[in-house]
Amino acid sequence: MRKKMFSKVLAVLSAMTLGAVLTGCGNESGTSGDTVKVGLLHSLTGSMAISEKSVRDAEVLAIEEINAAGGVLGKKIEYVEEDGASEPSTFATKAEKLIDSEKVATIFGCWTSSSRKAVKPIVEDYDALLWYPVQYEGMESSKNIVYTGAAPNQQIVPAIEYLIEQGYTKFFLLGSDYVFPRTANMIINAQLENAGLEVVGEEYADMDQTDFAAIIAKIESAKPDVIINTLNGTGNVSFFKQMSEKNYTSDDYMTMSFSIAEEEVSTIGSDILQGHLVSWNYYQTTETEKNTAFVEAYKKKYGEDRVTSDPAEAAYDAVYLWKAACEKADSFEVDDVIKAIEEGGISFDAPEGTVAINGENHHLAKPVRIGEVGTDGLIHEVYATEAVDPDPYLTTYDWAVAAGIQPLE
Incomplete structure (x- = not known):
């Protein structure tokens, strides 16, 4: 009887120890040790690759700048990249992979509305967060998406x-x-x-x-x-x-x-x-001091022949806005970040001018x-x-x- 009781106590203690170890390793969304993992989801192949490459490149530039300045909440950003291949169904599959398998803290991605609409139910079902960087037709708002491009x-x-x-x-x-x-x-x-x-x-x-x-x-x-x-x-x-x-x-x-x-x-x-x-x-x-620095940094990294663009700039802004939201929330957890966004006050001195997230509809105030x-x-x-x-x-x-x-x- 004593032997059985000792075995039960040992099992409970082992489970408690394992839980403590897992907690010590960092169980927040996408975090592990000194890093936080995010997903980049764009068309690197197919008919939309001509447009989406610059968006991906701008996100990588923002990530590298943030890491060089100390990261987010003391953690460096690690990005995992997936190719949506210009197919909405592929975007949905890759979004689920990033969330479910890679355990990313957030996703920056999509261009066409078809790809966004394919990803929308995925991020909503998983209670994940997508930052969408392109102008679009409107008629949509989701608590699981921040729209950094233009509304109609x-x-x-x-x-x-x-x-x-x-x-x-x-x-x-x-x-x-x-x-x-x-x-x-x-x-x-x-x-x-x-x-x-x-x-x-x-x-x-x-x-x-x-x-x-x-x-x-x-x-x-x-x-x-x-x-x-x-x-x-x-x-x-x-x-x-x-x-x-x-x-x-x-x-x-x-x-x-x-x-x-x-x-x-x-x-x-x-x-x-x-x-x-x-x-x-x-x-x-666009004539702002921030844009002068942005264009210079983009060309220094990718070549003097490369050009910036509105979607690229909106994607660059998205990474910095996510950083600001995480820092306001003091957390990488999606629910905490969304709560911080919806409380208002998340803004960024962007190359286009200061942009701010509307806490009610998750779109930005932007100049035309x-x-x-x-x-x-x-x-x-x-x-x-x-x-x-x-x-x-x-x-x-x-x-x-x-x-x-x-x-x-």
Whole structure:
């Protein structure tokens, strides 16, 4: 009897000792010893790699800067990288791997809304946290996502307002066939209808489409004075190069693009894109002291021929905002970090200007900047605002409320 009792006591003591050892090793999300692990999830291959590489690179730059300055809460950041391969289902699988197997404290990732929507239920089911760095169509808010790119009232709506003020009246809507372009065009249709203006055509291309002859023929037939471009990835390269082969320039068909930044200009060519318009919150040419340092550091690490961009800058900001949230929470645990975010007061003196997280909808207050592509391959600001509060559901616009705009899945 004594022998059995001794064995039970020994088992209990062993379990208690093991628990103490595990606690001593660090059981907070993603932490082990002197490091905290985060996940980077971007398309390193496939049609979106052209755009997402710069986003990944900016995140790595931020991580290295933070580590050089002492890390976060005394721990150095270790990153684990996965390739979403430009496929939403792959993004979902890799997100689950990062959370469940790698035990990361947070994920920085995605570009297309399709990839974000594939990852959203994963981070919500696991109560994880995703930092999403790209402008998007809005109509979404999740406690498990921080949206560091523009909401539609910080890019789409002001871009159309700018074009109307410039006297454009006949709009042709061209986008890739997935959720962002279709929802963006739903918003634009409602906005233009409210202004009494005409949409003369609306066309969508597959994500991997390379032949735009039929769509260009429809543009020629419709005779718009501006094309609203929501193509993504390699579709932009094919479309603009085929327009150039017909000797069309911005004088013939002006475009306002929402997914062409400096990286895409570099790939497509400034000779093709010069004079065309884009709408973002940041450009490499943005004049702030923080941006001067950011551009210098980015080029020093990746080469003088590399360019920064709005998504890259928003991704860079995301890492610093996560650091700020962890330090306010004094924890890496997701629930603690989210609570710190929702209490408000998380901000960062970013290259684009000071950005702050709205604790209610997890979007940032950001300035709006309309830019024009120059012959130097850079984008130059032609219009700007102060920081604009995020309105992802466009509840402050009567025409949007009246139109009953709903998110597309």
